[in-house]
Amino acid sequence: MLDIQQAPSKPPQTTGWLALAEALGPQLAESEQAADISDQYVLENIKRLKEAGFTAAGVPTQLGGGGASHAEMCNVLRILGQHCSSTALALSMHTHQVMIPTWKWQHQQMAVEGLLTRVAQEKIMLLSTGGADWLNGSGTATPSEGGFIINSRKGFVSGSPTGDLLITSAIYDDPTAGKTVLHFALPMKSPGVSIDSVWQAMGMRGTGSHTVLLEDVFVSEQAISLRRPAGKWHPAFHLITLIAIPIIYSVYVGIAEAARDLTIQNAQKRRDDDHVCYLVGGLENELTNAKLVQQQMIAIAASQSPSIETTNQIMTGRTLITQSVLKVVDAAMEITGGLAFHRPYGLEKLFRDAQGARYHPMREEVQRKLAGQLALGNTPEIL
Numbered sequence: 549m550l551d552i553q554q555a556p557s558k559p560p561q562t563t564g565w566l567a568l569a570e571a572l573g574p575q576l577a578e579s580e581q582a583a584d585i586s587d588q589y590v591l592e593n594i595k596r597l598k599e600a601g602f603t604a605a606g607v608p609t610q611l612g613g614g615g616a617s618h619a620e621m622c623n624v625l626r627i628l629g630q631h632c633s634s635t636a637l638a639l640s641m642h643t644h645q646v647m648i649p650t651w652k653w654q655h656q657q658m659a660v661e662g663l664l665t666r667v668a669q670e671k672i673m674l675l676s677t678g679g680a681d682w683l684n685g686s687g688t689a690t691p692s693e694g695g696f697i698i699n700s701r702k703g704f705v706s707g708s709p710t711g712d713l714l715i716t717s718a719i720y721d722d723p724t725a726g727k728t729v730l731h732f733a734l735p736m737k738s739p740g741v742s743i744d745s746v747w748q749a750m751g752m753r754g755t756g757s758h759t760v761l762l763e764d765v766f767v768s769e770q771a772i773s774l775r776r777p778a779g780k781w782h783p784a785f786h787l788i789t790l791i792a793i794p795i796i797y798s799v800y801v802g803i804a805e806a807a808r809d810l811t812i813q814n815a816q817k818r819r820d821d822d823h824v825c826y827l828v829g830g831l832e833n834e835l836t837n838a839k840l841v842q843q844q845m846i847a848i849a850a851s852q853s854p855s856i857e858t859t860n861q862i863m864t865g866r867t868l869i870t871q872s873v874l875k876v877v878d879a880a881m882e883i884t885g886g887l888a889f890h891r892p893y894g895l896e897k898l899f900r901d902a903q904g905a906r907y908h909p910m911r912e913e914v915q916r917k918l919a920g921q922l923a924l925g926n927t928p929e930i931l
Contacts, residue, residue, distance in 0.1 A: 573631030589756030612668035629802020634754030675711035685729035751900030786854035
């Protein structure tokens with residue numbers, strides 16, 4: 549297995565992202581706890597991370613960024629997830645939108661320097677609607693002179709209060725090709741773009757995952773970066789899966805680690821109870837599984853190319869991490885007992901935040917169908 553914990557040797561200005569995350573994590577935790585209680589966005593935490601360089605950490609050094617690898621950024625988010633779940637998840641949505649063009653620049657020599665340079669120099673923050681839209685897309689794109697008029701409600705846009713550029717899509721009913729998803733980047737300050745502050749959730753309350761409204765927004769023809777049939781798999785999604793899913797699910801591994809540490813601390817006073825030892829052993833098994841799968845997903849992203857096979861591997865990992873993370877926080881509640889039910893103790897928040905692992909694509913039912921089709925030699929129909 550690849551030693552993904554060892555950071556590559558780099559000049560001093562591009563090293564230390566993991567150590568910096570370790571140092572900042574506890575400082576960010578208090579602010580996030582307040583945001584969780586009040587359903588407020590973790591604004592100050594995102595500002596501090598931006599000032600520390602984390603929003604540009606994954607941009608290549610040649611383009612003015614921090615030069616952090618995909619593996620480094622996954623583990624940065626795992627560490628931040630241990631201390632501040634919402635902050636880490638909001639940052640992960642920006643991070644994967646940085647690491648995807650970085651991969652294209654490094655592996656395909658694509659002309660994405662403009663976007664990455666802006667992330668580094670202007671410190672812009674990217675927003676994603678990919679999880680909510682996924683293959684089907686949403687909203688309408690009506691032809692207009694020189695482009696399209698977009699109308700849509702984009703839900704679950706994590707980090708929306710501090711976002712600068714929305715990476716999104718809409719559906720154009722092409723008279724020849726049929727329903728076609730148009731992909732484009734849209735400045736949040738564009739006329740007709742607004743935020744509907746509706747985010748009141750069980751967990752991840754500080755992510756600011758509000759709904760972004762697009763009302764008669766003009767997008768030029770030149771701004772369309774991709775056209776694809778609605779509801780059907782496109783090769784671009786193999787790259788999205790390869791890069792984004794390990795980044796996002798690293799946050800949930802961090803949450804599970806935090807729940808474990810809190811549980812072990814409390815269980816010390818019952819360390820001679822065989823039943824407690826048995827329960828803690830089960831928790832340790834599940835956390836180990838989540839961490840091993842996370843490492844394997846990162847290794848796949850570092851060594852393999854986007855394909856249906858790698859998508860299957862990554863999405864299988866997504867299911868396995870979800871299962872183990874949820875078992876960890878459930879076991880933590882059981883082992884800790886009634887104290888876990890008290891919000892000030894902190895385990896209740898970790899339990900709630902971990903539930904978000906259920907909802908990113910692909911959900912388990914769809915993933916299992918894909919894995920079964922490939923194992924049996926069938927042509928996947930669900931993608």
